[in-house]
Amino acid sequence: MSEKIVVPGDYVGPGEVFEEGPATHLVENDVYASAVGEADESSGTFKTPTKRPELSKGDIVYGTVLMVMESLAIITIFPEQGERESPFAPTEGKVFIREMAEGYVKSARDAILVGDIVRAKVKGVEGDKAELTLAGSELGVIKAYCSICREPLEKTDKGLVCSNGHREPREIANDYRQYGKINL
Ligand SMILES: [Zn+2]
Known part of the structure; x- marks a missing residue:
């Protein structure tokens, strides 16, 4: 060997x-x-790995927002269960602004911020990068932290608010902070 x-x-x-x-x-x-x-x-x-064959169009993935630009965000995709030892994980995914919500998003930073945890769907795979979408009621941010004090943001009838009263916009999934199956 x-x-x-x-x-x-x-x-x-x-x-x-x-x-x-x-x-x-x-x-x-x-x-x-x-x-x-x-x-x-x-x-x-x-x-070097050029492809992550286990990812394909239509797959649902979870990841952390690594970088947000005006019209594009980069997501670090979590390895799937049972693949945590994989030397080739994590894989990066990109989300274009038109895929951040079903409706119009003026700036990417109104939808997601660095450190947010998202659920996304794979639109396509090219090399070691995936193109992702967050458009869909089951997709989007599932956990977010206040950009000012880093406390988790809670869903209220006035939107997302942290324990210090800061309000921030996000494009959230319908089960924001209520997902039961994954341990985050
Ligand atoms: Zn705060």
Whole structure:
């Protein structure tokens, strides 16, 4: 068995065997990984995952909002149950503003913020990235934290409010903070 899984910073092998590539870097005469991948010493190749075959169109996924721009957000998708040991998880997904709600969303930050936990549906998979949608009553934010004090936001008849009285908009799923099956 000459293949091994390495994570960023791991020693891949000697420079005589492995060449420096887009996912590796050479330090003196040693090659180190800069991405998760599989190193094969017998052939001197370092392969990085390009696809997560277990994700396909229509799948429901859970994730954390990593980044929000004006018209796009990046979600870190949680590994599925039983895959927590997977070296290739997590996978990233992107959500365009037109997919953040069924109605019109003026700014992405009115729908989701960094750190929110969302339930999303996979629209398509390309390489190691998935395109996701939050449009649908069962989709959207299922848990959010106040951006001012980081307390969880509770659903009230006046919208989402934290224990310090801050009110914030989100595009929430119909079971916001009432999901029973997943432990968050
Ligand atoms: Zn607050």
